Amino acid sequence: MSSPVRRDALTAAIAAFFSFVLFYAGARLPLGTAVRMGPGYVPRLLAIALLAVALIIAARAVIAWRQKHPRQTVDFGVTWKGVAFIGAGVLAFALLIQPLGLAASAVIAVVLTSLAQTAESLRERFLLAGFLAAFSSLVFPFALELPLPVLPPLF
């Protein structure tokens, strides 16, 4: 993704995607008139604007591609490992917080996110997870009085 052409192509695709969703999911919303706008009026304007931006960015990509744009940015690679494990950790927390409570879901989320980086040992990951789970089980529900279930609802 380091070349500007590929970057622009992807950016244009994102713009087109949002435009499509607004058109498609907004199709059933009444448009109304300019005086009495319905709920679909502004989304439709937005979808048209997004389509225009998508076309501009795509045109920019084509021009850059034709010119074989020499400017390449020095960049580090995408951290797929980071995205995968941090994403998995956060989603696991979302899934488990209600059935399992804070303590258990914190342990699982921390172990998963810690896999995004190298550690000395598996033991280190679990120690960290245990410490953070204990810390947050004590601080958030009790010290800050947030209404979080610490243990599964069965207990």
Add this chain to the structure above:
Amino acid sequence: MELLSNLAFGFGVAGTWENVLYCFVGVVLGTLVGVLPGIGPATTIAILLPVTFDLSPVGSLIMLAGIYYGAQYGGSTTAILVNMPGESSGVITALDGHQMARQGRAGVALAIAAIGSLFAGTVSTMFIAASASTLSELGLMFGPVENVALMTLAIVAVIVMGRGSVVNALLMVLIGFALGMIGTDVNTGRARFTFGIPELRDGIDFIPLAMGLFGIAEILRTLEAPQQRDVLMRRIEGLWPKWEDLKASALPILRGTGVGTLVGILPGAGTLLAAFSSYMLEKKLSKTPERFGKGAIEGVAAPESANNAAAQTSFIPMLTLGLPSGSVTALMIGAMTKHGISPGPQVVTQRPELFWGIVASMWIGNAMLVLINLPLIGIWVAVLRIPYRHLVPAIILFCCIGAYAVNNTPVDVVVLALAGGFGYLLSRLDCDPTPLLLSFILGPMLEENFRRSMIISQGDPSIFLTHPISVTLLGLAAVILAVSALPAIRRKRDEVFVE
């Protein structure tokens, strides 16, 4: 003196023990997170947003402001000690500050940064108080038409002042609007773009969105580069600057304050431009410019005063008009709307306790920075020594808990994950998410005011050009757009961001 009585009123609000406590907690937490390498004020505020949402509106904004100063100062501490600034304006401080640290003068650099910040904070607080009294009169003249024009100006300012391509910034604005559409339509009560998920009927919550875009995305960004830190293991001694250090810094602090105060008011300019301009000014005025970059104390004193002054005065357009000048003020506006306060010129007159309380707490926060942070410097250094592989899971976990606790729904945690992934994708694509967040916040208000204006004008869009305030604001937006399109200015702007 109206100014003094207003300030006294403000200190009355900010001086209650709870508000002082909130300010204190904000400053400490802000420094704690801000000191972490690679984490700037916007990320710090985003991560800590859930801590503040339960408080009263005044308390939460006071705490957020405290977090901001703490983060700013924490960033400078990291810049000086580790040469890894968390935010862009810290880059300037790192130039000479880190050199001073290498020469064993870390303590002096930190102390001068704190003293300069306090002085700048005092001056800019007075400045805010003075300018607000006059600006607040404006608020009474605003209706839906004027609001539309003002929000348009805010969005144009953020598009123009941001980094990178203007088209990309425009795309961010449109996506922000689109995400803001999710939820129930105000006028008809009809659900829009909720895709059958009942939790989305109230819209996407601002807090998990901001935490994902600024917090998680930023953490992912730091994972790309291998973490190399050379933390000063030496004990920091000689915290108090000598007489000649103070003498050398006095004028730079004064000039930095002046530059920062003025630059901060410009919508969208932010602290980087302030720190950069004042550093260049000192280098130009100095008889020995070759010392800069090699540990010149002026090179710490001036940009630190400037960025603090700018950090404060950037609240002027935010509090008096609802115009953000960057990601930090955009986050604050989001927090305000979360508390049911619509940002705009009416805030000063309708919520004087909020406005003057925040102004007074700015000064209290700055004083706390000096009183707390210097004695606690040992703690911040200890934080810097925690291995990064332990910090990342901890921050992510706290983000999850924070996102969940806002509405006690796992949907918000899913939003956090998606926003984090999307934010990371955007940063890979050179798209700064600040305009997205801003239009997400302003979008629903803009739509409502736009629809009301069209009812007033019977569907005639020329109403925006016949109301005097509206046409002035839109004209200003057009001028900013036109000026930014001039090639000379664009080049200059790119230069500033490259440095």
